[in-house]
Amino acid sequence: MTDSAQAAAARPRWPARFCQWLKRGWRRRLVSLAVFAAALLAVGAWQTRHVPDGMAPALAGTLPDGRALTLAQWRAAHPGRAVAVHFWAEWCSICRLEQGHVSSLMQNWPVLTVATRSGDGQAVARTLARRGLGGWPTIVDEDGAIARAWGISGVPAFIVIDPEGQIRAASMGYTPTLTMRLRLWWAQRF
DSSP: OOHHHHHHHHSOOHHHHHHHHHHHTHHHHHHHHHHHHHHHHHHHHHHTTTSOOSBOOOOEEEOTTSOEEEHHHHHHHSTTOOEEEEEEOTTOHHHHHHHHHHHHHTTTSOEEEEEESSOSHHHHHHHHHHTTOTTOOEEEETTSHHHHHTTOOSSSEEEEEOTTSBEEEEEESOOOHHHHHHHHHHHHHO
């Protein structure tokens, strides 16, 4: 056996090396992770600073087919359930990335979407059809007035409202599916 072969045989395999690496600096890594998590929470709080606390503001608009819908009607159609309001825009690439997550969320939770600054009802209907989202309950916010009333300064935005009508969570930017589900579950249970 050559010296290099002996050295390779004596070196710990991958799992053992990883465990050694983890043990050597675990405190530093834990502090780094805590700082990173705190930074993410701070950025999220800053982004949603204008979203109202307490009772959800009134939300009224028209669907792409011209029918009127309000948040109160949406909540009444889902009594005793936490609901989400998802603000998105046709031109938003992150919103496109979240589409599948929101669609899967809609299978278990009531989600009302608001297409903000995405054109009139016909334009929104075309966008929904082109993307295969015809089943999305979507209020048209052509000029962004609804988003402004809710303190939404960017899209996508995800707002969770508990069964009593209180805003329980808000996020702007990409929100992972698990986070969406956990926030709705938390608002429903607690």
